[in-house]
Structure formats: structure tokens, C-alpha cells
Amino acid sequence: MRLQLTVNGTPRGLEIDPTARLIDVLRDELQLTGAKEGCGEGECGACTVLVDGKAVASCLMLAVQARGREVVTVEGLAVEGELDTLQQKFVEYGAVQCGFCTPGMLMSAKALLLQNPTPSERDIRVALAGNLCRCTGYSAIVAAVKAASGQEAAPLMELPADPGELATEATSDPETLEAAREVARRAAEPRRDEEVE
Amino acid sequence: MHELRYVGGSYPVHDVAQKVTGELVYGSDFTLPGMLHAKLVLSPIAHGLVKRVDASRAEALPEVVRVFSCVDSPMTTFCRARIHPGQDLVAHDETLFSEHVRFVGDRVAAVVATTRAAAVAAAALVEVEYEELPALLTVEQALSRRDVAIHPGGNLVYEYEVEKGAARAVEGAVVVESVTSTPRVHHAALEPHVCIAQGHGGGGMTVWTTSQGSYAARTVIAELLGLEYHRVRVVKLPMGGSFGGKTEYIVEPVVAFLARELRRPVKLLLDREECIRATMVRPATCTGITTTCTRDGRLLDFEAVSTLDAGAYASSTPDYGIHMTKKVTKAYRVPHYRHLSRTVLTNTPVAGAARGWGAPEMAVAVETHMDRVASALRLDPVEFRLKNLVEPSDIDLVTGLSLGEARVRECLRRGADAFDWTTRRARPVGRGRYRRGVGVAVGAHKNGMYGAFPEASNMALKMNEDGTFELSASLHDPGCGVITVMKVIVGEVLGVHPDLIAAGEADTAVTPFDYGTYGSRVTYVVGACAERVAREVRARLLEAAADLLREPVERLHVRDGAVWVKDDHERSIAYRDIAVLSGMRHVPSISAAVTYFATSNPASYSVQFAEVEVDCATGLTAVTDFLAVGDVGRAVNRGMCEAQFRGAVQMGIGYALCEQVVVDEAGRSGVAGFKNYHIVNAPDMPEVQVLLVEHEGDDGPFGAKSVGEIATVPTAPAVVNAVNHALATQLSELPLTPERILAALRGREVSA
Numbered sequence: 001m002r003l004q005l006t007v008n009g010t011p012r013g014l015e016i017d018p019t020a021r022l023i024d025v026l027r028d029e030l031q032l033t034g035a036k037e038g039c040g041e042g043e044c045g046a047c048t049v050l051v052d053g054k055a056v057a058s059c060l061m062l063a064v065q066a067r068g069r070e071v072v073t074v075e076g077l078a079v080e081g082e083l084d085t086l087q088q089k090f091v092e093y094g095a096v097q098c099g100f101c102t103p104g105m106l107m108s109a110k111a112l113l114l115q116n117p118t119p120s121e122r123d124i125r126v127a128l129a130g131n132l133c134r135c136t137g138y139s140a141i142v143a144a145v146k147a148a149s150g151q152e153a154a155p156l157m158e159l160p161a162d163p164g165e166l167a168t169e170a171t172s173d174p175e176t177l178e179a180a181r182e183v184a185r186r187a188a189e190p191r192r193d194e195e196v197e
Numbered sequence: 198m199h200e201l202r203y204v205g206g207s208y209p210v211h212d213v214a215q216k217v218t219g220e221l222v223y224g225s226d227f228t229l230p231g232m233l234h235a236k237l238v239l240s241p242i243a244h245g246l247v248k249r250v251d252a253s254r255a256e257a258l259p260e261v262v263r264v265f266s267c268v269d270s271p272m273t274t275f276c277r278a279r280i281h282p283g284q285d286l287v288a289h290d291e292t293l294f295s296e297h298v299r300f301v302g303d304r305v306a307a308v309v310a311t312t313r314a315a316a317v318a319a320a321a322l323v324e325v326e327y328e329e330l331p332a333l334l335t336v337e338q339a340l341s342r343r344d345v346a347i348h349p350g351g352n353l354v355y356e357y358e359v360e361k362g363a364a365r366a367v368e369g370a371v372v373v374e375s376v377t378s379t380p381r382v383h384h385a386a387l388e389p390h391v392c393i394a395q396g397h398g399g400g401g402m403t404v405w406t407t408s409q410g411s412y413a414a415r416t417v418i419a420e421l422l423g424l425e426y427h428r429v430r431v432v433k434l435p436m437g438g439s440f441g442g443k444t445e446y447i448v449e450p451v452v453a454f455l456a457r458e459l460r461r462p463v464k465l466l467l468d469r470e471e472c473i474r475a476t477m478v479r480p481a482t483c484t485g486i487t488t489t490c491t492r493d494g495r496l497l498d499f500e501a502v503s504t505l506d507a508g509a510y511a512s513s514t515p516d517y518g519i520h521m522t523k524k525v526t527k528a529y530r531v532p533h534y535r536h537l538s539r540t541v542l543t544n545t546p547v548a549g550a551a552r553g554w555g556a557p558e559m560a561v562a563v564e565t566h567m568d569r570v571a572s573a574l575r576l577d578p579v580e581f582r583l584k585n586l587v588e589p590s591d592i593d594l595v596t597g598l599s600l601g602e603a604r605v606r607e608c609l610r611r612g613a614d615a616f617d618w619t620t621r622r623a624r625p626v627g628r629g630r631y632r633r634g635v636g637v638a639v640g641a642h643k644n645g646m647y648g649a650f651p652e653a654s655n656m657a658l659k660m661n662e663d664g665t666f667e668l669s670a671s672l673h674d675p676g677c678g679v680i681t682v683m684k685v686i687v688g689e690v691l692g693v694h695p696d697l698i699a700a701g702e703a704d705t706a707v708t709p710f711d712y713g714t715y716g717s718r719v720t721y722v723v724g725a726c727a728e729r730v731a732r733e734v735r736a737r738l739l740e741a742a743a744d745l746l747r748e749p750v751e752r753l754h755v756r757d758g759a760v761w762v763k764d765d766h767e768r769s770i771a772y773r774d775i776a777v778l779s780g781m782r783h784v785p786s787i788s789a790a791v792t793y794f795a796t797s798n799p800a801s802y803s804v805q806f807a808e809v810e811v812d813c814a815t816g817l818t819a820v821t822d823f824l825a826v827g828d829v830g831r832a833v834n835r836g837m838c839e840a841q842f843r844g845a846v847q848m849g850i851g852y853a854l855c856e857q858v859v860v861d862e863a864g865r866s867g868v869a870g871f872k873n874y875h876i877v878n879a880p881d882m883p884e885v886q887v888l889l890v891e892h893e894g895d896d897g898p899f900g901a902k903s904v905g906e907i908a909t910v911p912t913a914p915a916v917v918n919a920v921n922h923a924l925a926t927q928l929s930e931l932p933l934t935p936e937r938i939l940a941a942l943r944g945r946e947v948s949a
Binding site: 027032033034035036037038039040041043044046073074075077078083087090091092094096097098099100101102103106122124125126128129130131132133134135136137138139140141142156157158170171172173175176177179180181183184187 | 206207208209210212213214216217218219220221222223225226384385386387388389435436437438440468469664675676677678693744745746747757758759762767768769770771772773774778779781782836837840842843844845846847848870871872876878879880882884885
């Protein structure tokens, strides 16, 4: 059957099996593998996506139920390469370890913040109750969501350095460099002589 | 030690940018052109013989390529837990598919189809006829029914006994006994088990795995399939957690076999129910302890008997049994220690490696026992432990190895202060519906396999033409930051930001031999290897710079990606310039390769403090406050080191209170998914404070010791001891479910 829906802002039309789950259409047909399948029964939350702004377990929803609706997956959070605040805070607060729960955590948190821009810690924990994580103990995730809502604590992580910045970090002092170049040049010459001999 | 520039900082996991955008390709996301999908057919009975397999209905489906089963596949045996061909104590007791099925979940057949959906549908159409045999579902049944052998050789598959020191008779000594049991639990890594393999023309193959040991996977696959090792290439893919659950090779041999037979890429991705039933679980254990103590609280004698339920295949459980005997004397000074461990086969899910490898199990037994002794002697639990804990440089009575800079006493003292233990322990627990208690527990664990296994690692490190670096090592990051740790160590030695160092994961065709992520060896042994190889490269870098700067090496040092002339803040040459200039001369590449042998195995420690509130009406326990103290030597990546503790505490609370893979009278696991296997979620997790005890003195990189396993060792007993404090009970059968708590309270007055 034919399915029309919007995924990450782009209207899509595709032929699907009417029994296909939303997660399978996203992952297999649209190659959006950000949503993960950890249990297939709506218990772990790794497959969470937004459907019309609400967090949904995409393993429990038929794709056809998303007809005409707006689906946002983790791939749709960043805009033109610019990370969403939530993603940025997940990085800064060390909220990611193995990362398999991360896409679902981000989407549940996004749904929460869309509804409640300044949630309490309890609100956050309850909103994430359906998203299981085996690595982090949740603290860093909760702190990251809090920070994304403007309730910033001290970030836990050093950000990955900007490669451009790093490359220019170390520069030789010009005099030393020129002398070294001269050494290299001179050292190369006798060899050429040797080759001639 | 000089000031550390990068070690001790906090860095996100190396692939965080790909993880938050969803672009990282995990094993379960991995596909190849023309890839086929496999689905296993698992035994629905606990014990029996396959009489007939009829795959005709399955094979009639157009998408089905072929069905393989125990009636038409090789019966070559393998050991899923093997990591090296020269290894002792490996039971080759498993085949690809079983004619003799030994548990609900044993592999009988595999369907291969062009789509996953078709493979799933076809698997349900494979008809298997069984002849049932008596199922031995408990250790007691397995030991008493000598007429039923799960494997040839008997159900008591392994016994190990250690006795060290000498008993000393003291008049008026106090004898305390306890029996503790721990459940079989599911690792619950969020990503299910997955493997992809491709058979090549010419007889070779490539296997993409999300395991903790690629060379280990290769030894299992190559021997099973009769392939020379160089024809089997195993590549590690990003994985969504392991916790030991992916250190044994369960799906890999099957997928490799299917791919070789079909000469097509084949993927096998398990679902959650299969992960729980048909991979492996943490072994259920039962430990009886008898101790003798002087009246003033000094241990004289410690005797223990542990029984491990290995499930249907021996796997690593016998080794687990050995290691359970090596935990107590890492933490406590005991004049006489005797410990017998017995590993028993049953017709239940296969047990095997799990975070802590026997240490969490023993910690539950020992630490609940220590509270009983303290109570019998009317001593405070902290005070009693301080009378008996080891000191730095003590020799481990059982292994004969130095415990190194063992700072367990410091962990306990500082933790007790930070937790305000004395005050909180003295507080009334309450008499109403809600009771509040606090508990403490000590844990000890190892740093690698030295003492039991040759312990070494190999690495190569090269400087690129632009002054950046690439580390070639067989790393296996389960997701906790293994790669980041290596980058920080190398960066520290070379004086460059860790992000200027690339480090990939294992690929047996490319990266040098290493066992993998086992036995808390990664930071301590593999990390030390990274430090050594970086020092070698630094030496060559300094030689090249000395040559270019016309300065003796002794006058030079590295900092911020450049070589500097000492006492001359003006003169420096950047790595990029060294790489280019020396590269144009006679040093085409600054690089080194090293083999590092570990020659020590100190202990890592954690002491943890829990506060709980028990609802006497419902039997539900809430953990309301938690402090984890860790002697980690040195936190290489501080943020992730602390994060390891927080995650480990989540796992340990589940172990104490709710996690358990139960098996019914027919041997079926009542647990089919997260619906009825509860891991602690965000609302139920307390805020966990972490206190790290850091020091120099051990052989790890910059003094660092292991963290990932030790972090979860004492969690469960700390929670159990807190519950026992709150309720004045001596509960020691885990998990402390509401039913068990209510049963313990039955007959007691509970005022509202």
C-alpha cells in the first residue's frame, strides 16, 4: 500500500506492507537507522521517535498509523549540521556511553521539552521512565536534559576539540624552524654527493 | 610525578558526535549488498533428543534460501568461552545445532532467507519432533539424579578447592554461619546480540562482530570450521553494551558456518527474548560461609563452599568458580582460608561471563556474612571491617601476589565520613510502614589475568606526515570509553591533545594480537601498553627533533604538540614540522611497535554505602541515597570513570532487588523480555555520589587501575545490608523481591 508522511521535514511517499511497523519502514526503507530496536515490545524506548510532537515507540506503531503525520527521528534533530541543544548537552554532560539508548532518550526528552520547557528533575525522570539505559545510571542524562532546558549545572566533559583549532595550536617559532629546515636541507646534500660518487 | 595535562580530565566517548546524531553504524545497523538473514529455531523443551526435523514447509517459502539443522550440519564441538588455542579448562561441549537439546533455548536449526521477516516466519514452520528426557532444573536435582547425564562425565562438571594458611584455635572464639544465594540475571545490554559474516571465494571469510574479543572469536570460528586462522578475518563493530554478555561466541560460530555454506553475507540479529533465553546469563550461585573470629573482632578462619549453576553448557562457569575463591583474601586478612567451588550443569539457560566474574556473587555472600558477624559481636559494621581489611602491599593469601597500593581502608574511612555513616547508622529505622536503613559493603577485584594467564598486549603507534598520530591496537570498546582512555594516555605521553590521536578497534587482519576486553585488563594492561608504545614514539620523536635542532635529546621535552628546548622558552618546533622535515630526510616515519608484559596484578577496590526505605505494606524497597567510593589508582578519564560507577550501581541495585531470570517447572524461562525483566529506570535511581581514591604506586598507566567491573561488585550487598538494617532481618536470598520481604515480615506487627 501507499504511505504518505513527513519524515524529518521532508514529505515522503512509499509503497509499504500494511503490516509493517513504523520502525521497520524508518530503518529498512528510509535508511534512518538512528531509532534502535532493543526489545520490540515498547519497553526499552530505544526506538522512540516523535509523531506530531509526541514521543512514540516506533516498534509498537504500524507505519500506516503515521499516514499524513509528521515524524521526527534522531536524524532530524540537528539542523544543517548544527546540533540541537539537547544533543549538545548530551555531549557536554557525558550522557552517552554505548549510545544505543541515546536516540530514544533524546527523542523522549525532546517531546518533554516541547510540552514543558522548564521541567523539574522529577518531571525529567518520569518522562524518561520508558527509556532504559544500562550504562549511565541516568544521572548524566537527567543533568543534560535539565541543562537543555536552561537549568545548567557545571558541564562534566571537555568538548571534543575543534580539529582546526588543534592543528594551529602548535606552531614552531620561526627562527628555530628556519634553522631546522637548513639542517634538513644540508643533511640531504651530502647524500646526493654520495649517490653521484 | 610531573603535572598531568590530559590524564584526569573528562572526555566524552570517542564517537559521541556520531552517537547523538544517530549516524553511528552499530552491528545491528550493518548491512551488505545481497545480505541474507538468519533466524534460529530453539528448543521449546528443557531436555530431550531431536527425533525428526521437517523443514519442508519453511523451505517452501519463496524467500527461504535454506534451512540448516542438527540432522544435516557438522557435529564438531566447540567451546564458546575460549580465547586462546593453548588454553586449559575449556569444555568443547557445544555444537552448532543440538541433537541432544539441553535447555529451553538450545539451537536446533537456523533458517536463512532473503528478508528478516521471511526468516522469522519460516522459523515458525520448521517442525521438530522431540523425545523428552528428565529435566534437571536445579543444582540439587542435577547432583542427585546420577542416572541423567546432561553431558557425558556427569553433572558435577568441575570442582576446585583452595586452602591456604593455618587455622589457629583461640578460646572463646565466635563462630558464625550463613548461606547466601544469588540469582541468574540477564546482562541487558541494550543492543541485542548480532553477527554478520561473509564467505569468500577461495575459502576465506570475514566476520563482523560486536564482541569483546575478536581474536577469541577467531580461534573459536577457525577451529570449528577447520579454517587456517589467516583465512578468517574478524572485525569489531560499534556495539550497544555488553557487560560480559558478548565475551563468549554464541552467534558468531553459527553465522560464520551459514555464510561459508552459502557463500553469501548472512546476518543474525537476535531479539530480546532470544538474548535472555539463548545467549547466556550470570550464573546463579549459592555460597555457605563459616567464619571464626576472636571476641574483639579479628578473623581467624574463613571457610566457604560455593555452588554455581552453569546451566546447560559449561562455558566459562568452571573458571568463574575458580575466581570466586580469589576474592575474599584480596579484601580481608585471614589467617586460614578454605574455599571449595563446585560447578554443576542443569537444564537451564547457559551461564557465563558477567561483569565482575564471580566478584559480585562473592561480595553478596561475604558482605552479608560480615554484617552477621559484626552483629554477633555487637560491633559497628564499619568498625568490624576496619579490624580485618588488608593494608597496602599485603600479599594476597590465595594468589601469592602483591595487592599493590591497596587502599581499601582509605575507601572505607573516607566513605564513612562522606556518608556520615555513624550518625545515620545510629538513627532509628522507624516503626511504621516505612523503615529506613543504611548498609555498607566492600568489594575487591583484579587488574588483568597475570598470575593465571600470560598477560601481555601488543600495539603500534605512528606519527602521520602532518604530526597527528594513529594507534593500531586490538581494542574492543563495549561503549564505556576504552578508545578514549587509550587516546588520553597516548596524548599525555606525547604532549598532544587526545583528539590528535586516532585509535580504531580490532580487526584481526590489521591490528596486533590482544585478548580483548576481559578480566579488568584494559586500563591496567592494555593502557600500560599504550603508555609504553607512546614513550617509544616520543623517544624517536625527540631523536628526530634533536637532530633538526642540533641539541642533545636531554635538553628537549614535549608539550602542546611541539618539542621545546628546556630552559629556553623561545625555541620550539611543532610536530607537524618535525614530521615533514624528518620525513624528507632519513626518517620516513616516526613509529614504534611494542609488546608489553604485565608482571603484577594488584587489587582494585570499591566500598559502597546505601540508604534504603522499605515499604512494609507492599514489600517494595527504594534506594534513597548512595555513595560509591573507588580505589581506581588514577582516573584517566575522570567523567567517564565516575559514570562507570553510576551505571554499575544501577546494575547492582537491580541485582539486589528485582533482576532475576526465573525458570518454571518445565524449564521455561518466565522471562521473555523487559516486560517482565525489570532493570532500574530513571525514576527509581537515586543520585549516586562518587568518591575516587587516587594514588601512585601500581604499574598501570599513571597509576591507573581497573574500574568497570569493581564498580558493581559491592553494590548489591550494600543494598541488602541496608534492607537488613531497616528491617532487623538477615535476608540473604537475592533478589529481595517484595514477596520475599513480605514473607520475612510475616507475623510481625507493622503499625501504620
